[in-house]
Amino acid sequence: MIGFYTVMEGVIAFFLIAGGAFAFIGALGLTHLRDFYMRLHGPTKTTTLGVGCVLIAAMSYFSLLHGGVSFQEMLITIFLFITAPVSAHLLAKSALHQKLPRDPRTEDDIEELREDDDEEETSGERRS
Amino acid sequence: MLDIAFWISLALFTAAMLLCLYRAAIGPDLPDRLLALDTLYVNSIALIVLFGLWLDDKTYFEAALLIAMLGFISTVAVCKYLLRGDIIE
Amino acid sequence: MIPVQPWLPMPLLSVLLLAVWLMLQQSVALGQVLLGTLLAIVIPLVTRHFWEPQPTIKRPWLLVRYVLRVLGDIIVANLEVSKLILDPRGRMKPAFIEYPLELEELFPITILASTITLTPGTVSANLRQDRRTLLIHALNTDDIPATIDTIRERYERPLKEIFGC
Known part of the structure; x- marks a missing residue:
């Protein structure tokens, strides 16, 4: 018979390795993809989930050892999931503002990237 | 089992941080470097949490929380600077 | 309340x-x-x-369903993006998409943009000054109208119902 602790240990080990793997893939995307806009995808999605996985593992570990539910990890996770899209949005905006080069296969017929643009009109502002 | 998983995870996060550092060093444009630094701080949160797990000490979570907040604020501030040439409007 | x-x-x-x-x-x-x-x-x-006045949440239960759906989609999206990054041939077809918004208030638009960034292979890049168009960058898309339809049906309509606008 497999005990409760063994199962929980397996779950925590799985979350730790999955988190590490996701973060590593995100960083791999950051180094290997061809242009900035594509590189933006790796870190914003995979790294956030990777760190989320590690935090969930830590939460279950401390709950298992010391009893009770610890909320601090939960707060960090929620904070990361709220802030990651915001910083990605701002990074994409600053890249568009500087008109960084795109991969030739990108369909980029948009007014933000046309050369004769008046920049003040297109750099829309998001307040939240 | 948990020990092995812990070391694998630690190795993967360290490798991820090295890759980020590489991108921050070569990254052709400023937003590239900024993105690399942003990813670096998110990974460092995981590293600190893993370290706290290793030492069985909960104090490190507060450090992780502080890094999360300061990292986000600095990314936003530098982005604002790139967008407007000014931080406070 | x-x-x-x-x-x-x-x-x-x-x-x-x-x-x-x-x-x-x-x-x-x-x-x-x-x-x-x-x-x-x-x-x-x-x-x-x-604080600017924002629309209130009219139906909390739909919000719970929306959050659960987004959590599931985050995992699926991560597996997809991982597959694309690890694909050695690297056959990707990135595109910029102009997404016409139906939402009008800023807070729901913020939630929608965050959801788009966290979910299916897309990053929201710019909200135009007139708040009618959201610029999205997709990592790999063959069919732009289909992507727009997916976002509209899966995320924007539920948000409209939640905020009742």
């Missing part, structure tokens, strides 16, 4: 602040509850001039 009082301009924010304070302190001792309540009353009073 708690009614709005002159000394309590944003009840929901106050409850949230108290909850976060207690979670940070890891205790529900009387002193912490009192200090948290004090902060939950003082902080909204001090910052109330910074």
Whole structure:
């Protein structure tokens, strides 16, 4: 018979390795993809989930050892999931503002990237 | 089992941080470097949490929380600077 | 719901602040509850001039369903992006998509943009000045109208229902 602790240990080990793997893939995307806009995808999605996985593992570990539910990890996770899209949005905006080069296969017929643009009109502002 | 998983995870996060550092060093444009630094701080949160797990000490979570907040604020501030040439409007 | 009082301009924010304070302190001792309540009353009073009025959540249960759906989609999206990054041939077809918004208020648009960034292979890049178009960068898309339809059906319509606008 497999005990409760063994199962929980397996779950925590799985979350730790999955988190590490996701973060590593995100960083791999950051180094290997061809242009900035594509590189933006790796870190914003995979790294956030990777760190989320590690935090969930830590939460279950401390709950298992010391009893009770610890909320601090939960707060960090929620904070990361709220802030990651915001910083990605701002990074994409600053890249568009500087008109960084795109991969030739990108369909980029948009007014933000046309050369004769008046920049003040297109750099829309998001307040939240 | 948990020990092995812990070391694998630690190795993967360290490798991820090295890759980020590489991108921050070569990254052709400023937003590239900024993105690399942003990813670096998110990974460092995981590293600190893993370290706290290793030492069985909960104090490190507060450090992780502080890094999360300061990292986000600095990314936003530098982005604002790139967008407007000014931080406070 | 708690009614709005002159000394309590944003009840929901106050409850949230108290909850976060207690979670940070890891205790529900009387002193912490009192200090948290004090902060939950003082902080909204001090910052109330910074907040623009936002639409209220009309249907909380739909919001719960929406959050669960987004959590599931985050995992699927991560597996997809990982597959694309690890694909040695690297056959990707990135595109910029102009997404015409149906939502009008800023807070729902913020939630929609965040959801788009966290979910299926897309990053929101710019909200135009007139708030009618959201610029999206997709990592790999063959069919732009289909992507727009997916976002509209899966995320924007539920958000419209939640905020009742």
